[in-house]
Structure formats: C-alpha cells, structure tokens
Amino acid sequence: MSLVSSLGLQPRLEGLVDAVARGYDAHPVLALALLPLVLVPLLLAARAYRGYLALGPGGLPNNVFGWALQASLRPFARETKSTAVYEADGTVWAFPSHGRVSFLWRADLPARSPPVPPEVPDYIAPQRQVTQVGKAPIIAAMDEFLASLADANEGLLAIKGSKLEDHASSALWILDTDAETEAANDRPLADYLQPLVKGELVHVHSEGSSHITLSLADAAKAIGAGWAQRHPLSGVKAFGLPVSYVMLYAPRDKDELEVWKNFVRASVEFTTADWAPKYQPLNLAWSR
Structure with a gap:
C-alpha cells in the first residue's frame, strides 16, 4: 500500500x-x-x-519529515565562520578558565591548503561537505585512531554509537560514570557538555568530515586556519550545542590526517582538564 x-x-x-x-x-x-x-x-x-x-543519514530522518524539520530550524541558525564570537564576554564566561587555553601547544597548526574550503550546503542538519571528500583509507584511519585513544585510556574514554548523528556512526566519548556499575563518580561532565553533547567528543561522518568540541581558543584557530566551521546551531542555548562545537573538514592525505589527530588530542585534553590528571594520566597515542 x-x-x-x-x-x-x-x-x-x-x-x-x-x-x-x-x-x-x-x-x-x-x-x-x-x-x-x-x-x-x-x-x-x-x-x-x-x-x-x-547527504545521507544524520541526526534527523533522511526523508521529507527530516527535511522539513531542519528547514523549520533555519530561523535559529547562526553564521559559521567568524571567530569574533570566541572573544565575546558572554561566550568566555560560559566556559571554564581553560576554555581560553589552546591545547594544540604540542604541534604547529598550518593553514589548510588550498585556501578554498570545501562546499558545505546550508542545511541545518546534517552538516556535511560535498566536495574535497575523504578517501576510504583515510576515513578508516580516523576511526582506528579514535579506537586507539579509547583503548589507551580505558575507563576514561570509550567508543560508543553517536547520539548526535545516526547511531551507526561511532563516536569517542568521555566516561563520566563507572563503566561496570553505571554509578556516578568524581568525573562530572562540564556544563558546556551537558545539554546535548553529553560527553560525545567527536564523531566521523561517512564523507570524512567530523564534529568535535574544542576549547574556545582552538575552535578559533581551527576556523581561522581554514580547517573547520561551526555547526549552524552551535552556541544556540535552546539546542545545547557548545559554541566551540565545529565541523572539521575531511583530511585529504596523511599530512592532513595528522592535523586532524592533533585536534582530537586537543579536544580530549580540553574536555577532561578539570579532572583527568587526578584520575589517570592521559595517553594521547602520539605514536599512532
């Protein structure tokens, strides 16, 4: 029928x-x-x-209802490439003091070349790039790196299905509960991770782009150097996405893959900065 x-x-x-x-x-x-x-x-x-x-499956249904829903969100959308928001008083006050710190200090951040960014259609969700997409071996290496971080930081990080995208997408998560008992522990999630992100740090899309939460300083660096743009709903309080929640463009080669890994390392250090040193030393898989 x-x-x-x-x-x-x-x-x-x-x-x-x-x-x-x-x-x-x-x-x-x-x-x-x-x-x-x-x-x-x-x-x-x-x-x-x-x-x-x-664009394929994402956080909304891949049908006419999902299309209509994302269109209805357009009045709430914000621009995605200015870095001025990261210096605004209201933004800074909403983050802990280390939100203004760069966690990319161990590696230089080159400008992305060519300077022309990939094409990202202006749908509210899913946010994807349709040009300069990643190749399958690079995307597989991205997923492998996330898994290696989780393995190297057992009890602190884990790979679980994404709740921000379709559940088939794997994501790197902070564990804010005891993995065995599901009891709350002394590792509470920061306020900026609470409303919607809920500890999901980074997930990789099928075309190689990824969403990630960075510090304010590193989000500004990523956008300024041409590696990223914000999600249209980032920083909109009603939807709970941090203003430093950005889409990293797909790495196109091994050199860009290394840059992407450094962003992930920076995200882990930033989002666990309040309590990770007291809990266990981070292993950021520098040999991977």
Whole structure:
C-alpha cells in the first residue's frame, strides 16, 4: 500500500486536481500567468529536498519529515565562520578558565591548503561537505585512531554509537560514570557538555568530515586556519550545542590526517582538564 493510500489522501488529491482543472477552464489566461508563481517554488523545494537526501543519514530522518524539520530550524541558525564570537564576554564566561587555553601547544597548526574550503550546503542538519571528500583509507584511519585513544585510556574514554548523528556512526566519548556499575563518580561532565553533547567528543561522518568540541581558543584557530566551521546551531542555548562545537573538514592525505589527530588530542585534553590528571594520566597515542 502506498503512503498516499495509507494516509487516506487519495480522495483529497483527486479533489485538488479537479479544482485546479476547473479553475483553468474558467480562467485560462490567469491560470497561465500564475503558473510560474506555483512551479518555481515547487521546483526549488524539490531541488533542495533531493540535495538533503543526497547527504545521507544524520541526526534527523533522511526523508521529507527530516527535511522539513531542519528547514523549520533555519530561523535559529547562526553564521559559521567568524571567530569574533570566541572573544565575546558572554561566550568566555560560559566556559571554564581553560576554555581560553589552546591545547594544540604540542604541534604547529598550518593553514589548510588550498585556501578554498570545501562546499558545505546550508542545511541545518546534517552538516556535511560535498566536495574535497575523504578517501576510504583515510576515513578508516580516523576511526582506528579514535579506537586507539579509547583503548589507551580505558575507563576514561570509550567508543560508543553517536547520539548526535545516526547511531551507526561511532563516536569517542568521555566516561563520566563507572563503566561496570553505571554509578556516578568524581568525573562530572562540564556544563558546556551537558545539554546535548553529553560527553560525545567527536564523531566521523561517512564523507570524512567530523564534529568535535574544542576549547574556545582552538575552535578559533581551527576556523581561522581554514580547517573547520561551526555547526549552524552551535552556541544556540535552546539546542545545547557548545559554541566551540565545529565541523572539521575531511583530511585529504596523511599530512592532513595528522592535523586532524592533533585536534582530537586537543579536544580530549580540553574536555577532561578539570579532572583527568587526578584520575589517570592521559595517553594521547602520539605514536599512532
């Protein structure tokens, strides 16, 4: 049974077609004049919907309902490439003192080349790049690195299904509870990780881009050097994404993969800075 039939829409659609036909018969010139006003928005909407489907699964359903929902969020969206927000008083006060610290101190951050960033369609979600996409071996190496970090920091980090994307996507998480008893421990999540992120630090998308939470200083560096842009809803309090939640562009080669790894290391150091040194020394897999 088709969706139209199952929802009982068949009689309504037939009635609509009949009404349009009667209107054309009564006022053919007016109907032809109004036709572009009807067709152009429909064609634009159809094109936007096809583009949405082409992005693949994400945090919203990959169907017309998901497309309509992300479109309804557009009034809340913010620009994604300015770094001025990271120096605003309101932003700084919302983060702990080490939010203004760079955790990329062990490695230089080169500018991404070429300077032209990949194309990222302006859908609210999912946020993906459609040019300069990553190759399968590089994407596999990204997932392997996240797994190596979790293995090297057992009890502190773990690989679990993403809750911000489709659950099939694996993500690196902070463990803020005892893994065996599920009891709360002395490693509370920072406030900026609470509302929506809930300890999910980084996840990798199918085309090689990734979402990650960085310090304010490192988010500004990542965007300024051309490696990233914010999520459209980052910093919007109603949705709970930190303002330093950014999309890192897909690494295109082994050198860019190393830059990406350094961002992940910086994220782990930043988000555990309050308590990780007291709990256990971090192993950031520098040999990987």
